[in-house]
Amino acid sequence: xxxxxxxxxxxxxTIPQGDNRPRHVCVHCGTIHYHNPKxxxxxxxxxxxxxxxxxxxIEPRLGLWTVPAGFMENGETTYExxxxxTLEEANARVAVDNLYVTVNLPHINQVYMLFRGRLLDLEFxxxxxSLDVALMTQEQIPWDSMAFPTVTExxxxxxxxxxxxxxxxxxxxxxREGGVPGRYVVRHIA
Amino acid sequence: xxxxxxxxxxxxxTIPQGDNRPRHVCVHCGTIHYHNPKxxxxxxxxxxxxxxxxxxxIEPRLGLWTVPAGFMENGETTYExxxxxTLEEANARVAVDNLYVTVNLPHINQVYMLFRGRLLDLEFxxxxxSLDVALMTQEQIPWDSMAFPTVTExxxxxxxxxxxxxxxxxxxxxxREGGVPGRYVVRHIA
Numbered sequence: 001x002x003x004x005x006x007x008x009x010x011x012x013x014t015i016p017q018g019d020n021r022p023r024h025v026c027v028h029c030g031t032i033h034y035h036n037p038k039x040x041x042x043x044x045x046x047x048x049x050x051x052x053x054x055x056x057x058i059e060p061r062l063g064l065w066t067v068p069a070g071f072m073e074n075g076e077t078t079y080e081x082x083x084x085x086t087l088e089e090a091n092a093r094v095a096v097d098n099l100y101v102t103v104n105l106p107h108i109n110q111v112y113m114l115f116r117g118r119l120l121d122l123e124f125x126x127x128x129x130s131l132d133v134a135l136m137t138q139e140q141i142p143w144d145s146m147a148f149p150t151v152t153e154x155x156x157x158x159x160x161x162x163x164x165x166x167x168x169x170x171x172x173x174x175x176r177e178g179g180v181p182g183r184y185v186v187r188h189i190a
Numbered sequence: 191x192x193x194x195x196x197x198x199x200x201x202x203x204t205i206p207q208g209d210n211r212p213r214h215v216c217v218h219c220g221t222i223h224y225h226n227p228k229x230x231x232x233x234x235x236x237x238x239x240x241x242x243x244x245x246x247x248i249e250p251r252l253g254l255w256t257v258p259a260g261f262m263e264n265g266e267t268t269y270e271x272x273x274x275x276t277l278e279e280a281n282a283r284v285a286v287d288n289l290y291v292t293v294n295l296p297h298i299n300q301v302y303m304l305f306r307g308r309l310l311d312l313e314f315x316x317x318x319x320s321l322d323v324a325l326m327t328q329e330q331i332p333w334d335s336m337a338f339p340t341v342t343e344x345x346x347x348x349x350x351x352x353x354x355x356x357x358x359x360x361x362x363x364x365x366r367e368g369g370v371p372g373r374y375v376v377r378h379i380a
Contacts, residue, residue, distance in 0.1 A: 001195040001196075002195065002196060002197075002198070003193055003194065003195050003196070003197065003198035004193065005191045005192065005193050005194070005195045005201075005223070006191075006192060006193070007192075007193065008192065008193035008198050008199075008200075009198075010198075011195075018318065021263070033195070034261065035264055036228045036229065036261055036262060036263065036264065037229060037262050037263075037264060037266075038226045039226065039227060039229060039301060071224065071226055072226060072227050072301075073211065073226065073227075074225055074226065074227060074296075074299040075296050075297075075299065076227075076296055077294035077296050077363055077379075078292065078294055078301055078361075079294075079361075079379065080296075088210075098361075098380045099292060099359065099361060099380065102268065102289060102303075104267035104268055104269075106264075106265050106266055106267050106270075107265075109264040109265065111229060111262075111268055113292075128208065169289065169359035171268075171269075171288075171289055173267055189267075189269065190288045190289065
């Protein structure tokens with residue numbers, strides 16, 4: 001951020017009075033511009049022992065596999081965001097069961113909120129951002145071609161919990177180890 | 191938003207190619223500016239049968255009661271945000287148990303994530319944004335002087351679940367009824 005979105009003048013980085021961390025503040029109109037983490041809402045959409053996987057048609061991670069998920073939009077709830085992403089990326093309709101995994105990604109200022117959702121029918125197909133969409137058992141999932149560690153970890157928890165027969169609401173931290181891209185530490189918080 | 195934060199030129203509202211909703215787009219450099227919901231992280235900080243309440247020293251709702259909560263910051267996890275707010279608003283230290291209530295507030299683009307946290311000691315005191323801080327039983331809470339319906343609903347759930355002896359992870363929607371400030375519909379999602 002270089003310019004004030006309210007008046008168009010320059011911003012500088014300073015700690016405002018009564019605050020305790022640096023913010024972008026307009027030199028002209030004084031507006032303080034806050035930057036906060038974003039919620040990524042998504043869905044583990046299941047049918048019997050299978051989950052709905054999408055192969056990404058866009059960067060980042062083009063060609064790799066994920067579950068339907070994306071940035072939550074203004075004006076919607078978390079589970080509405082999860083349903084919308086499932087519809088957009090896989091043309092699939094789900095009945096959302098419950099929140100299942102929250103993943104904190106503090107190094108990229110994101111919070112994933114993944115819901116379990118029962119597929120209402122099998123009329124799914126690739127949306128604009130997907131090359132391919134498929135229902136897969138645990139064994140069929142291409143674990144070596146996954147787009148994001150968040151999704152890998154969430155699906156591993158899902159299949160283990162399914163085996164156990166209950167789905168407690170879980171929370172993970174995934175942080176970049178030593179700031180090195182591609183190397184992560186996973187902490188199981190709950 | 192009137193001006194581009196990247197180049198300082200004007201933005202206009204249009205649906206970008208490949209998107210399906212209006213965004214602020216710079217007429218000069220083409221940057222698409224997304225606006226997404228914010229996470230409010232907070233804590234139901236308890237000690238035996240009491241919870242830690244804060245009387246607000248700032249607007250909105252100056253003079254009314256709430257639990258420690260505030261906008262999650264970049265670079266932190268959800269529960270770190272809850273602990274930080276508890277420290278800032280009540281100078282109180284907690285051991286966070288687990289996520290307890292998520293509240294969707296789509297009309298103001300917020301998602302509350304409230305954790306249960308056990309107070310580690312009784313050395314609390316009002317922070318800069320609080321007029322007063324107190325431990326209160328269910329009967330002592332000033333239910334007619336609460337700052338936010340989110341907090342009222344979460345605390346009512348908390349005391350009912352405490353009575354039952356278990357704390358399932360809950361989700362609520364609170365939406366403004368007919369767009370009228372002060373009138374809300376509460377939906378219990380989980």
